[in-house]
Amino acid sequence: MAEINRVNARMWSMLGARGTFGLAMLELAAKYDFTVLSADLCESSGLAKFRDNYSSRFYNVGIAEQDLIGVAAGIASEGQNVFSTSFAPFITARCLDQIRMNLAYMKMNVKLVGLSSGYEQGNSGYSHYGLEDAGILNCIPDITIVTPADCSEIYQCVEAAMTYEGPMYIRLTGGRFTPPVYTGDYTFTIGKGIPLAEGTDTVIFTCGTPTAYAMKAAKVLNKEGLSVSVVNMHTLRPFDTALAEEYCRKFGTVFTAEEHSCKNGLGTAVAELIAEKGLGCRLVKIAAPDRYEKAGSYDFMMKNTGLTPDAISDRIRKELSAEG
Amino acid sequence: MFDENLLKDKAKESRQLILELAHDTKGAAHFGGSLSSVEMITYLYSCFLRYDTKDPANDERDRFILSKGHCVMSYYVALYQSGFFDREKLWEFEQDGGPLLSHPVRNLSLGIESSNGSLGQGLSFAVGQQLAARQKGLGYRNVVLMGDGECNEGSVWESAMAAGHYGISKLVAVIDCNGLQSDGFTKDVLNIKEMFSHWTALGFKVYQVNGHDFNEIHKAFSEMDFDDGHPKLVISDTVKGKGISFMENNNVWHHEPITEELYEKARSELQ
Numbered sequence: 393m394a395e396i397n398r399v400n401a402r403m404w405s406m407l408g409a410r411g412t413f414g415l416a417m418l419e420l421a422a423k424y425d426f427t428v429l430s431a432d433l434c435e436s437s438g439l440a441k442f443r444d445n446y447s448s449r450f451y452n453v454g455i456a457e458q459d460l461i462g463v464a465a466g467i468a469s470e471g472q473n474v475f476s477t478s479f480a481p482f483i484t485a486r487c488l489d490q491i492r493m494n495l496a497y498m499k500m501n502v503k504l505v506g507l508s509s510g511y512e513q514g515n516s517g518y519s520h521y522g523l524e525d526a527g528i529l530n531c532i533p534d535i536t537i538v539t540p541a542d543c544s545e546i547y548q549c550v551e552a553a554m555t556y557e558g559p560m561y562i563r564l565t566g567g568r569f570t571p572p573v574y575t576g577d578y579t580f581t582i583g584k585g586i587p588l589a590e591g592t593d594t595v596i597f598t599c600g601t602p603t604a605y606a607m608k609a610a611k612v613l614n615k616e617g618l619s620v621s622v623v624n625m626h627t628l629r630p631f632d633t634a635l636a637e638e639y640c641r642k643f644g645t646v647f648t649a650e651e652h653s654c655k656n657g658l659g660t661a662v663a664e665l666i667a668e669k670g671l672g673c674r675l676v677k678i679a680a681p682d683r684y685e686k687a688g689s690y691d692f693m694m695k696n697t698g699l700t701p702d703a704i705s706d707r708i709r710k711e712l713s714a715e716g
Numbered sequence: 717m718f719d720e721n722l723l724k725d726k727a728k729e730s731r732q733l734i735l736e737l738a739h740d741t742k743g744a745a746h747f748g749g750s751l752s753s754v755e756m757i758t759y760l761y762s763c764f765l766r767y768d769t770k771d772p773a774n775d776e777r778d779r780f781i782l783s784k785g786h787c788v789m790s791y792y793v794a795l796y797q798s799g800f801f802d803r804e805k806l807w808e809f810e811q812d813g814g815p816l817l818s819h820p821v822r823n824l825s826l827g828i829e830s831s832n833g834s835l836g837q838g839l840s841f842a843v844g845q846q847l848a849a850r851q852k853g854l855g856y857r858n859v860v861l862m863g864d865g866e867c868n869e870g871s872v873w874e875s876a877m878a879a880g881h882y883g884i885s886k887l888v889a890v891i892d893c894n895g896l897q898s899d900g901f902t903k904d905v906l907n908i909k910e911m912f913s914h915w916t917a918l919g920f921k922v923y924q925v926n927g928h929d930f931n932e933i934h935k936a937f938s939e940m941d942f943d944d945g946h947p948k949l950v951i952s953d954t955v956k957g958k959g960i961s962f963m964e965n966n967n968v969w970h971h972e973p974i975t976e977e978l979y980e981k982a983r984s985e986l987q
Contacts, residue, residue, distance in 0.1 A: 427851070451847060454881070459840045459874035466844015469830070470852065489834055490871070494841065497831045498822050 394419065394551070396544045401572040404543030407438075408568030410507055412543040414438020416550040417475065421446050424554040426473040429453060431460045437477040437507055457487040464502045465494035473501050473554065479513070480506030480522025480563060484529055495559035496532045503553045503560045509539070510565040510600060510651030511693040518687055522563065523680045526628050527656030529561050536560040536582060537628040539650075541603035542573040545626060548580035556582060565600035565651050567690065573604050573624070585632040587639075591619035594712060595639040595646050596704070599626050599658055602649040602678075605694075608701035613708060620708065631661045640666055645674045645715055649704055651694075654679040676711050678704060718763050723755075723930045726762060726797055730754045731959045732986050733796075733806065734789040739979045741810045746818070747969040749863060750789035752894040752927070752954040759933045760859055760890075761794040769799040773824040778856050779845055781830050783838025784863040784892065785819040786971070792816055800827035836869025838862065839889055843875050846884045857886040857942060865897025868906050873918075879947040880919030888940070888948040889920070892927065894956035896967045911951055920949040927952030960985055 394400065394416075404412040417428060418441050432455045434443050443450045453459050457478055464474040476483065483504050484491070495502050509522025529535050536558065540546040546564060553560055560582075573588065580586075588603070589610050596606040603624050610620040623639055625632060640646055640662070648659040659677030666675055678698050687693065694700050698707055731754055738745035765778040782791050789809070796806050808814040815823050819833030830841050842858040849856055866872060879887055891911065899905050908914065915922050921944070923936035933952070940948050956970075957963030960982045974982070 427848075448851065451882075453874075453878050456874035456877065458836075458871040459843070459878050462837050462840020462871070462875060463844035463847065463878060466841040466846070467848045467851075468844070469841070470845055470848035472848060472851070490837060490840070493831060493834045493837055 394547055396548075396574055396577050398575045401544050401575045404547060405570055405572045406568060407543065408570060409512070409543060409546055409564040409566045410436065410438040411568070412438075412546045413505060413507075413550060413564060414440070414442065416547045418442045418445065420551060420554055421449070424473070426475060426554065427451070427467050429460055429464050429474060429476045431455055431457050431478045431482070433478050433507070437505070439477065457482050458490050461487045461490035461494055461502070465498065465500040468500040468502045469498070473503070475503045475505055477505040477507060479520060480509035480525045481520065484525040484561070488528060491529070491535070492532050496534045499534060499558060501557055501559070503562060506561060506563045508567065509563045511690050512565060512567050514690040514693070515688060518684050522565070523653045526561070526563055527653055527660070530629060530656050534559060535629065537563065538582060538626050539563040539565060539599040539628065540626055541600060541624045542566070543570055544572060544574040545580060549626070552580060552582050563600065570601055571604035573607060583627045583630045583632060585626070585635040586624040587621065587635070588624055589620065589622040591621040593619045594643045594708065595621040595623060596649050596708070597623050597625045597636060597639070597646065597658060597662055598649040599624065599628070600651050602651055602699050605699060605701045606649050606704055609704035609708065612701065612705045618708065618712065625658055628658060628661060631665075633665055636662055636665050637669055637671065640671045640673050643673055645676060645711055647676045647678060647708060647711075649678040649699060651699060652679055654682055674715075676707065678707060718934050720930050723758055723762055727754050727758045728986065730758055730790055730793045730797070733793045735960070735979070735982050735986060737789055737806060737809045739974055740807065742973070743810075744971050744973045745789065746786045746971050747960070747963055748896065748956040748967065749784060749787040749892065749894065749970070751958045751960065751963065752956045753787050753861060753892045754790045754958065755928050755930060756861065756890055756892060756933060756952050757790045757794045758797075759930055759937075761798045763934065764937050765859065767798070767827065769827070772800060772827050775854055776856055779829050779842065779858045781838040781842050781858065781860045782820050782832055783860050784835065784866050785832030787892070788816070788818060788820055791820065795827045798827070835863070835866045836871040839872055839875035839879065842887055843878050843882070843884060846887050847882065849886065855886070857888065859888045859890060861890050861892060863897070864891055864893040864895065864902050864911065865905070867891065867908060867911070868897075876915065876918050876920070883919065883945040884947045885944055886942045888950060890950040890952055892952050892954055894954045896956045896965070896970065898970055900967060915949040919946055921946040922949045922951065924951040924953065927954035928958060
């Protein structure tokens with residue numbers, strides 16, 4: 393296990409999500425037996441060094457995501473753990489039926505890695521954003537879905553995926569210089585949310601890069617006398633309902649912040665929990681709206697979606713004061 | 717090993733069992749494609765594929781993928797004839813909660829290699845299994861049975877490109893070219909003109925056979941060199957609904973229930 397400390401956290405943050413992923417694969421290749429597939433995005437995935445050092449464990453199938461999934465399943469059916477990578481929309485929506493049939497239905501040990509999910513592709517626009525990826529897969533049974541909060545957690549998640557048996561989607565948000573959430577050692581377990589801050593007025597459930605922004609927002613609000621909890625719900629499935637319920641029971645209003653559609657992501661998971669358990673609290677979802685709007689840079693999109701630290705703190709202030 | 721008379725007997729029994737299974741479901745069944753693929757599947761399980769029914773998941777087994785997953789009846793019958801399970805089990809076909817649905821569900825203990833039913837996916841899976849064989853130094857072969865209609869799926873061509881690119885010698889794709897698909901003749905629905913040259917262009921070694929003639933099938937498979945750096949494609953020209961006169965080339969029987977009267981007529985024809 394790579395040590396999480398300030399030096400590593402800073403280095404991974406500079407490498408960014410994809411660079412950290414590639415580095416993790418390279419470093420873990422000596423310890424674990426796995427195969428990596430790419431659909432012509434080896435360099436973009438940070439996997440060039442892996443390809444060069446472990447050529448017998450790497451295949452490029454070309455720009456053919458449906459084949460990518462089928463080939464991965466075929467290799468996995470022979471007992472290999474397979475990592476398949478592409479940009480988030482292309483490795484989910486583009487080949488969804490192959491995922492359904494090969495990975496979910498046959499329960500194949502394939503890890504899908506969705507690169508530059510959320511708004512990371514900035515000016516590329518909605519063709520390249522990963523706003524529906526987790527939600528789409530959340531409709532397909534038996535696929536574990538994880539959105540790591542920062543680069544340290546990406547590393548942890550990739551290592552956890554080495555020994556995790558079954559289909560899994562690892563959703564990478566954030567580009568280079570993604571703000572670190574973790575600078576010290578902690579335990580990452582698939583399916584177990586992580587409380588990051590304890591407050592008495594409300595909670596923000598979050599995942600991916602908004603985690604760091606939620607933490608910043610909470611700090612600002614704390615200075616103003618609003619005491620805010622932050623919980624890193626990195627795993628959408630299996631969802632840590634026990635932890636989410638514990639926090640929902642404490643507050644009249646709870647928040648979710650995610651770089652994902654407001655449909656079928658973290659906000660929806662919390663909404664379902666509140667409804668099904670009759671928890672009675674109000675939910676405010678901060679997420680991409682259910683429509684395609686004007687696109688632009690990462691900062692532009694995060695601002696418009698209300699996911700910057702300032703926007704999150706403004707929203708919480710507003711919603712809680714409206715509550716009286 | 718190759719005994720044409722024995723194969724013909726098996727094919728005859730296969731058609732009889734397909735009729736019985738379809739009749740006993742009391743509902744619609746995929747007659748057409750099951751009947752067109754009888755000789756090919758019979759040949760593969762009798763003469764080509766290497767397997768051990770006492771150890772069905774053996775690493776060295778050849779892997780057969782029914783990519784045109786709706787044609788399960790001829791497949792299940794071949795698995796029974798080969799000894800993967802007994803004759804009684806065939807009657808679990810389409811039984812609630814049972815393992816023999818009308819599209820295959822991966823179950824290695826029964827000899828079923830992959831779950832299919834959504835077309836155009838078996839070839840990719842087989843390419844993956846072949847790449848894994850290379851990694852592990854195993855010499856098993858893959859046969860994938862597809863339909864000509866299935867080749868409408870773009871994913872078929874994605875996997876064909878990969879098979880050609882990686883020069884997967886131990887992969888045989890068979891296209892059951894019965895000329896019909898759900899909405900009619902393949903040449904009317906989506907005419908891809910020339911099946912043969914598409915595949916040779918991608919690096920496949922292509923064979924064309926009368927898919928109801930065991931000698932032709934045997935000749936093609938006997939000629940194959942499984943270390944020549946080329947994936948293989950067999951264009952198996954067949955008649956949809958083969959063996960039952962009123963079903964032959966009649967697309968009504970793609971997926972249809974059978975009346976008692978027609979069942980009796982079919983039964984007498986297959987004697």
